Structures are given as C-alpha cells and as structure tokens.
Amino acid sequence: MANEIKKVVLAYSGGLDTSIILKWLQTEYGCEVVTFTADLGQGEELEPARKKAEMMGIKDIRIEDLREEFVRDFVFPMFRANALYEGVYLLGTSIARPLIAKRLVEIAEETGADAVAHGATGKGNDQVRFELSAYALNPAIRVIAPWREWDLQSRTRLIDYAEKNQIPVPKDKRGEAPFSVDANLLHTSSEGKVLEDPAEAAPDYVYQRTVDPEQAPDTPELVTIGFEKGDAVSVNGEKLSPAALLTRLNELGGKHGVGRLDLVENRFVGMKSRGVYETPGGTILLVAHRGIESITLDRGAAHLKDDIMPRYAELIYNGFWFSPEREMLQALIDKSQEYVAGEVTIKLYKGSAHLVSRTSPYSLYSEDLVTFEEGTGTYDHHDAEGFIKLNGLRLKTYGARRKRVGGGR
Structure with a gap:
C-alpha cells in the first residue's frame, strides 16, 4: 500500500512527534507531504511550524486561522445542548477534532492527495475522532496512523530517530516530559x-x-x-x-x-x-x-x-x-x-x-402565577385538588395492593 501513496496531508503541529511523523512518511512511504496546521486559539506562535516544515523540505505548507469557524460552527452548536460528558467535561478536545479532520479531507481533495495522516496514539480517543470524521466526509479517503504502524513506541526511541534524521529536539523533551x-x-x-x-x-x-x-x-x-x-x-x-x-x-x-x-x-x-x-x-x-x-x-x-x-x-x-x-x-x-x-x-x-x-423579551416566567400575594386570578388554587387526585389515583391503587398482600415499603 505504501507504494500506492504518492501524496499525504499531515495534521502538523510542528512539535517533536509530528515532525518525526513527517520524516517517517517521507522515508517509509516515499511520498510528498503537505502539512496542515490549524490555529484553533491554542495560544502558540505557529510560524515556527512553518519554518520547521520548510527545513524538512515541505513545499506545500498550510497554516490556517480557524478560530471563528471553530467557535461558530462547532463550539456554539455544542453549547446550545449544554453538553457535558460524564456530567462534568465540556468536551474541549473532542469538539476540535472534527474541524481538523474536515480541513484535512478538504485539502486532500484540493491537492489530489491519496491519504491524510494524524499523530494520535493508539491508546487515545483522538485516533477514533479523526478517522471517523474523515470517513464520514470522504468514504474513499485513506488514513495513515503512524503510531499504529511504526516501532517507535518509547520517548527514547523517538528522540534517537529524531537525532539520526537531524530533527531538532527541544531541550525539555530530552528528559521525561512532566505531562502532555x-x-x-x-x-x-x-x-x-x-x-x-x-x-x-x-x-x-x-x-x-x-x-x-x-x-x-x-x-x-x-x-x-x-x-x-x-x-x-x-x-x-x-x-x-x-x-x-x-x-x-x-x-x-x-x-x-x-x-x-x-x-x-x-x-x-x-x-x-x-x-x-x-x-x-x-x-x-x-x-x-x-x-x-x-x-x-x-x-x-x-x-x-x-x-x-x-x-x-x-x-x-x-x-x-x-x-x-x-x-x-x-x-x-x-x-x-x-x-x-x-x-x-x-x-x-x-x-x-x-x-x-x-x-428576556420572550420570558415564560409569570410573576402573577408564582406570587405569594394575591394575583389576578389566572391560577385557581382549587384546581390543584382535582389535579392531585388524578395523579394520586394509580398510587392509591398500588398502595392498596401492597397493603393487601403485606408487601414492604
């Protein structure tokens, strides 16, 4: 399959892992690589990613400011639902992945690329998010996931590979990173x-x-x-x-x-x-x-x-x-x-x-209905009696049976 791949669009951050992936794609697949770096408001300077891609021989380098599209078309629709995963998580990473995948697929179509590639590991959720999104948008797209293919499974082996291929290794990456x-x-x-x-x-x-x-x-x-x-x-x-x-x-x-x-x-x-x-x-x-x-x-x-x-x-x-x-x-x-x-x-x-x-000009809240003072008569307290009796009918029937058969509470 590697020989069939002539051009790949890589989701590229400019960091150590995706720089190694870039070189690995060039070496293992012998293909042209188009890099795509999305500005989603991560707060980092993105020009170093361009310079590193240029240094590694990339001719087609895409860096795009997607902040407005990200919030307008992905974050805001999600917040209309008040979405929380497992009751607390506001899905910040999850909601970014479909937009990145969307642009990967679009750039692949624009450039005639055969495949897209990402740097998500084989243990995480992101590999699923990138690939499901890509397949939904282009059923024929090929996805390359280097972390599931290569044997560079440790930080030491990654750094060794980088040094052998003249890929700059940040000093803070030479030891064990405290967290990602x-x-x-x-x-x-x-x-x-x-x-x-x-x-x-x-x-x-x-x-x-x-x-x-x-x-x-x-x-x-x-x-x-x-x-x-x-x-x-x-x-x-x-x-x-x-x-x-x-x-x-x-x-x-x-x-x-x-x-x-x-x-x-x-x-x-x-x-x-x-x-x-x-x-x-x-x-x-x-x-x-x-x-x-x-x-x-x-x-x-x-x-x-x-x-x-x-x-x-x-x-x-x-x-x-x-x-x-x-x-x-x-x-x-x-x-x-x-x-x-x-x-x-x-x-x-x-x-x-x-x-x-x-x-709100469209408020459904009525002070007249909820006030403890005398209202205008919209709500009749006597109506509650019939309401309670009808709702209590099945509970009375259930309670009577429980009492009859001696059931517990």
Missing part, C-alpha cells in the same frame, strides 16, 4: 506522567489558563452576556464575534480561577484516564446559557433537552460529530433555541461562576 498538553480556544487539557496517579494532587504548575482560585481577586466581578437564538453575542453590552467573545470570557474566567476540572474519565477505547482541564470561558458560558434557558424554554422542551444531552455529549466524545444521529439531535436542539434570547448576569469569584439575574 492539548490546547485550543475552548480549553487546555493536561494528562500523563505527573498526572497518571489519580491519588496524587495535580501540581500547581499544571494549570496554565487560570489563576489559583485562592489567589484570585478578593472582589467579585459581574459579567453580563447577551444571547440570540441560543448563542452568546455580547459581553457587557459589547457585540463580539464568536471567537472574540470566547476569548473575552476566557480572560475574565481565568482571572478569577473559574473552570478547573480534575477528572478520571472513561475513554471510548476502553480504559480510564486522568486529565486536568481548564475551561474558563466555557464554564461561564454554560452557566449563562442554562440561565437564559430557564426563563425561555417550556418545561417539556427543557426536560427533553436534558434527557438527550448525555447521548449527544457521548456522540461528540466518541467521534461521531458527522453522524446522522448527531445531526438529528442537533436539529431538535436548534429548534428549541428559537426564543432563547436575552441577557444573563454572572458573578465571578474565587473559582466560581454564579448566576445573578436573567431577563
């Missing part, structure tokens, strides 16, 4: 090495995007977020693009230590792993979105959304963003957001983001 990091505009993810024992607390230096909540400002800060059709559109009255808005919330949340998570999660490939996540802006956004939904969504719609949310989150985590079932659920979720509009105010303080107030 994945970052984008939504979050940072840290795992491995010093984090592998879940019985040990994560060292302070693991956290990069948030201050220690104990060291955060002693004065709370209020932030008001405006929504239209379920998406955040403004911060403190200022209209912002999706990427600019999430950047602003990251700054505010990071300053107050908001959005830290230490999680042992269940990977799709079958093992448990421990990760430390920082999602400051996303944490604020989730609280705000649930706040505006609380006054604009009907009870049935809100509860249905909560029912399907774990399934929706699991689909994203497992790599099924481009599946028909995720698209079907998205259509339902998006329909629910037609009147999710208004403003929510959040208080940021010492690692917490608490909802303070919410208002």
Whole structure:
C-alpha cells in the first residue's frame, strides 16, 4: 500500500512527534507531504511550524486561522445542548477534532492527495475522532496512523530517530516530559506522567489558563452576556464575534480561577484516564446559557433537552460529530433555541461562576402565577385538588395492593 501513496496531508503541529511523523512518511512511504496546521486559539506562535516544515523540505505548507469557524460552527452548536460528558467535561478536545479532520479531507481533495495522516496514539480517543470524521466526509479517503504502524513506541526511541534524521529536539523533551498538553480556544487539557496517579494532587504548575482560585481577586466581578437564538453575542453590552467573545470570557474566567476540572474519565477505547482541564470561558458560558434557558424554554422542551444531552455529549466524545444521529439531535436542539434570547448576569469569584439575574423579551416566567400575594386570578388554587387526585389515583391503587398482600415499603 505504501507504494500506492504518492501524496499525504499531515495534521502538523510542528512539535517533536509530528515532525518525526513527517520524516517517517517521507522515508517509509516515499511520498510528498503537505502539512496542515490549524490555529484553533491554542495560544502558540505557529510560524515556527512553518519554518520547521520548510527545513524538512515541505513545499506545500498550510497554516490556517480557524478560530471563528471553530467557535461558530462547532463550539456554539455544542453549547446550545449544554453538553457535558460524564456530567462534568465540556468536551474541549473532542469538539476540535472534527474541524481538523474536515480541513484535512478538504485539502486532500484540493491537492489530489491519496491519504491524510494524524499523530494520535493508539491508546487515545483522538485516533477514533479523526478517522471517523474523515470517513464520514470522504468514504474513499485513506488514513495513515503512524503510531499504529511504526516501532517507535518509547520517548527514547523517538528522540534517537529524531537525532539520526537531524530533527531538532527541544531541550525539555530530552528528559521525561512532566505531562502532555492539548490546547485550543475552548480549553487546555493536561494528562500523563505527573498526572497518571489519580491519588496524587495535580501540581500547581499544571494549570496554565487560570489563576489559583485562592489567589484570585478578593472582589467579585459581574459579567453580563447577551444571547440570540441560543448563542452568546455580547459581553457587557459589547457585540463580539464568536471567537472574540470566547476569548473575552476566557480572560475574565481565568482571572478569577473559574473552570478547573480534575477528572478520571472513561475513554471510548476502553480504559480510564486522568486529565486536568481548564475551561474558563466555557464554564461561564454554560452557566449563562442554562440561565437564559430557564426563563425561555417550556418545561417539556427543557426536560427533553436534558434527557438527550448525555447521548449527544457521548456522540461528540466518541467521534461521531458527522453522524446522522448527531445531526438529528442537533436539529431538535436548534429548534428549541428559537426564543432563547436575552441577557444573563454572572458573578465571578474565587473559582466560581454564579448566576445573578436573567431577563428576556420572550420570558415564560409569570410573576402573577408564582406570587405569594394575591394575583389576578389566572391560577385557581382549587384546581390543584382535582389535579392531585388524578395523579394520586394509580398510587392509591398500588398502595392498596401492597397493603393487601403485606408487601414492604
């Protein structure tokens, strides 16, 4: 098969692993390599990736700013669902992979490449996410996963290979790396090495995007977020693009230590792993979105959304963003957001983001219905008697049988 591959599009970060993969593809497959580096807001200078690719003889180097597309077309649709994997994880890594795969496939079609390649290991979820997305978008695409093919299975062997092939090895990679990091505009993810024992607390230096909540400002800060059709559109009255808005919330949340998570999660490939996540802006956004939904969504719609949310989150985590079932659920979720509009105010303080107030021109909240004072007569207290009797009918029947047969509680 190697001889059939003439050109490959590689998801390239410029780091040691993908630089080794680049050289390995050139050597083992004897093919031309097109590098693709996505700017998803990871906060790193990307020009060094271009220079390293040039140094390794790459002629077609793609570096693209995808921050707006990432937030607009992937992060925001996910947040309309209030998606949390296993109840807590805001899916920062998971939601980035389908966009990278999408561009890999598109560049392969543009350049006439035979295959795409990624640097995900054989133990992780990312290999599944990249490849399922690629196959959904182009059923005929070939995917090369070097970590499942080569014998460079240790850090020592990787470094030896790099040195033999004149690939620069950063000094901090010559020893055992303390942990690995994945970052984008939504979050940072840290795992491995010093984090592998879940019985040990994560060292302070693991956290990069948030201050220690104990060291955060002693004065709370209020932030008001405006929504239209379920998406955040403004911060403190200022209209912002999706990427600019999430950047602003990251700054505010990071300053107050908001959005830290230490999680042992269940990977799709079958093992448990421990990760430390920082999602400051996303944490604020989730609280705000649930706040505006609380006054604009009907009870049935809100509860249905909560029912399907774990399934929706699991689909994203497992790599099924481009599946028909995720698209079907998205259509339902998006329909629910037609009147999710208004403003929510959040208080940021010492690692917490608490909802303070919410208002909407489409609010379903009625003071007249809930007031303890005398209302206008819309609600008749006597109606509750029949309501309770009808709902209690089956419980009376069940209780009578239990009493008759001597059943326990």
